[in-house]
Amino acid sequence: MSNITVTHSDSGLVRASVLRTERISPNFVRVTIGGEDFDRFRYLGFDQWFRLAIPVRESETLDRMPDRFGMGGFLRYLTVPKGVRPVVRNYTIRNFRQDSSEMDIDFVVHGTQGVAGPWAATVEPGFEVALIDQGCGWKQTEADRILLATDESGLPAVAGILRDLPANSKGTALIELFDSADQQELQAPEGVEVRWLERSPSENPGSTLMPELSRLDLTADHLAAFSVGESSIATGVRMFLVSERGVPKTNVIFSGYWKLGRATF
Ligand SMILES: Cc1cc2nc3c(=O)[nH]c(=O)nc-3n(C[C@H](O)[C@H](O)[C@H](O)COP(=O)(O)OP(=O)(O)OC[C@H]3O[C@@H](n4cnc5c(N)ncnc54)[C@H](O)[C@@H]3O)c2cc1C
Numbered sequence: 398m399s400n401i402t403v404t405h406s407d408s409g410l411v412r413a414s415v416l417r418t419e420r421i422s423p424n425f426v427r428v429t430i431g432g433e434d435f436d437r438f439r440y441l442g443f444d445q446w447f448r449l450a451i452p453v454r455e456s457e458t459l460d461r462m463p464d465r466f467g468m469g470g471f472l473r474y475l476t477v478p479k480g481v482r483p484v485v486r487n488y489t490i491r492n493f494r495q496d497s498s499e500m501d502i503d504f505v506v507h508g509t510q511g512v513a514g515p516w517a518a519t520v521e522p523g524f525e526v527a528l529i530d531q532g533c534g535w536k537q538t539e540a541d542r543i544l545l546a547t548d549e550s551g552l553p554a555v556a557g558i559l560r561d562l563p564a565n566s567k568g569t570a571l572i573e574l575f576d577s578a579d580q581q582e583l584q585a586p587e588g589v590e591v592r593w594l595e596r597s598p599s600e601n602p603g604s605t606l607m608p609e610l611s612r613l614d615l616t617a618d619h620l621a622a623f624s625v626g627e628s629s630i631a632t633g634v635r636m637f638l639v640s641e642r643g644v645p646k647t648n649v650i651f652s653g654y655w656k657l658g659r660a661t662f
Pocket residue numbers: 446486487488489490502503504505506507510511512513514515549550551553554652653654655656657658659660661662
C-alpha cells in the first residue's frame with residue numbers, strides 16, 4: 398500500500414550500464430551505473446526513485462520497455478511475454494553525479510530469493526539496464542517537526558531526505574536494521590536526531606521500531622511523517638500516528654517497499 402504521488406518525468410526510458418559495484422556493508426551492495434542518457438536526466442534529490450528494468454535472462458530485452466510506467470505503460474509492459482520482458486523492480490537514487498553521469502543505487506542483499514537482490518550481489522561491470530524516473534515520494538512542507546521511519550530497504554530514501562532537508566528542520570529518523578553493521582554515516586540537519594534500531598534477524602520488520610515509536614514525544618503543531626519499508630512498517634506507523642496521535646492522514650506519506658514472503662510482481 399502507498400499514498401505516494403508518482404510523477405512521470407520527460408526523461409522516458411534511460412539506458413545505462415553497470416560501471417562498478419562495492420559491498421559497502423555486510424548486507425548492502427552499491428551498484429554504480431552510468432551512461433550518456435543521464436545527460437537528459439533530471440535529478441531531484443530526496444528519495445527520488447525509479448523503476449529499474451533488469452534483463453536477467455539472455456532472452457529478455459530492454460527494446461520493448463515502455464517510456465513511462467503509469468497504468469498505460471505498465472499494461473504495455475505486461476503484454477510483452479514473460480521471458481522476453483525484463484524484470485522490473487523499484488529503487489532509490491542514493492547519489493547522483495551529473496558531471497560524470499553516474500548514479501549509485503544501494504541494494505539490500507537479502508539472500509537468494511527474488512531477482513534484484515541476488516542480481517546486485519553478483520552483477521559485473523558492463524551489464525545493461527534501463528530505468529524510468531518516478532519522482533520523489535517526500536513532499537517538502539512547512540512542518541515544525543518531521544518523523545522518518547523505515548527498515549533497511551528505505552535507508553537510501555531516508556538518507557536522501559535527511560541530506561536534502563532544510564538545515565533548520567527538526568525531528569527524528571527511526572531506522573531499523575537487522576544488522577547494525579549496515580549503519581552508514583548520514584548527513585542530516587542538526588535538529589534531526591537519527592536513531593539506529595536493531596531487530597533480531599528472526600523477528601519481523603518493525604518489531605523494534607514500533608515500540609520505539611510509541612515512546613517518542615511527537616508533540617507538534619504540524620508533524621510531517623514518511624514511513625516506508627516492509628509493508629507492515631509503512632502501514633503500522635501510519636495507523637499509529639493517525640489513530641493514536643491524531644495526525645491528519647494527509648500528513649503521513651507511506652509506502653510498502655516490500656512484503657514479507659511475497660515477490661514484487
Ligand atoms: C519506491 C521504492 C524504493 C525502493 N528503494 C530501494 C532501495 O533503494 N534499496 C533496496 O534495497 N530496496 C528498495 N526498495 C525495495 C525493493 O524494491 C524490494 O525489496 C524488492 O522486492 C526487491 O526485489 P527482489 O527481486 O530482490 O525481490 P522480490 O522478487 O520482490 O521478492 C522475493 C522475496 O524476497 C523478499 N524480499 C524482498 N525484498 C526484501 C528485503 N529488502 N529484505 C528481505 N526480504 C526481501 C520478498 O518478501 C520475497 O519473499 C524500494 C521499493 C520502493 C517501492
